[in-house]
Amino acid sequence: MKPTTPILFLLRFYKRAVSPYLPAVCRFEPSCSAYAMEAYELHGVLRGSLLTLKRLARCQPFSKGGFDPVPPGFHRSH
Structure with a gap:
């Protein structure tokens, strides 16, 4: 089982x-939960968690919101 599986299960629930x-009430597109799912799927537990926390911190009444996609994944060369 991948480490992201329990997190994705909880988000889907x-x-x-x-x-x-x-x-x-989410000011962003995609919604914060959809953003979190994509962040975990693309970037794994650690970076996905950091991206999700940053997004949740921006999701407040003083933010103008709008389109805020998950940054694309990157490949490490060996």
């Missing part, structure tokens, strides 16, 4: 079981 009952 949140999106299906919790999010539909909350008002849509």
Whole structure:
């Protein structure tokens, strides 16, 4: 099992079981939960966590929001 599997499971559970009952207040596109899922899938646990925390810190009333995609992955050459 990849280290991101439990995190992605929890995010999917949140999106299906919790999010539909909350008002849509995210100022960004994609939503913060969709951003987190993509960040973990592209960058793994450590960098995905850092990107998600940075995004959540920006998601506040004084932010203008807008389109904020996950930065693309990178390949390390050996």
